[in-house]
Amino acid sequence: MSTPVITPAARAAAKPPLAAPAATGVAVVLALALIALGIVAARDALIAIGAISGSAWIAAALNFLHGLTAQTWMLPAGLATAVLGISVVFVAVKPRRRTHLALRVPATWIRRRDIVQLARSAARAITGVSTVTAAGSARTITLAVTPLAGYDTTALKDTVRTAVDDALTELARPPRVRVRVKEQGPS
Known part of the structure; x- marks a missing residue:
């Protein structure tokens, strides 16, 4: 069995080694938050089928949010959330720095x-x-x-x-x- 010959034109140029993306930390935090939300949802599902006893947390949170009206703290909180969201987008598209020469x-x-x-x-x-x-x-x-x-x-x-x-x-x-x-x- 012969080895295939790869011509220089057929070889793809290697990309330079790059640092980890800046969004890595944000992605880890969001993943942990999603895991925690999944655990709460699983707990509420077990309560709903009668496997464990207790009160559902998701239903209580939704009932709390349903009764809210406009309050003074909501505008600064909304602005802070918007700034955080825009910064996460910038971090996500930020080019990775080269680590090697x-x-x-x-x-x-x-x-x-x-x-x-x-x-x-x-x-x-x-x-x-x-x-x-x-x-x-x-x-x-x-x-x-x-x-x-x-x-x-x-x-x-x-x-x-x-x-x-x-x-x-x-x-x-x-x-x-x-x-x-x-x-x-x-x-």
Whole structure:
């Protein structure tokens, strides 16, 4: 049995990894409320068939609502409900943020925080580097390098920048790299 050959044109482009939708929290709360309503309805159904004793909650709630007339608290409550409803709609259609960055290899991604760690590791591997702290984002990475005693800090700065740039070449959009070499105090 032979394996089917998939041409590059037949492959679908992979979509970038995205964060969970912003509406996830709202959906969980609404689902829990719906489950609670289902439990109340099941309780009232068991009361109606005589399986358990008690008074029906849904009928009591509907009777309470049926007797209501317009009151002053209803206008602010209605406005608050409308604002809440509009905000839920906006949350539901809000685009999800990208969590990974593309590499040059198609359909290959790297997490944003791993880019900083990759830059830190590349700088740490340079001879003459004692410690490295790295911070930044997908656009700019700042490295603070502490050299070993006796190393030329000017040459070390250029070497670290080159090594980090080489480590980040596989990114589709490599970030700018800033290297700060901490000056050594007198021994």
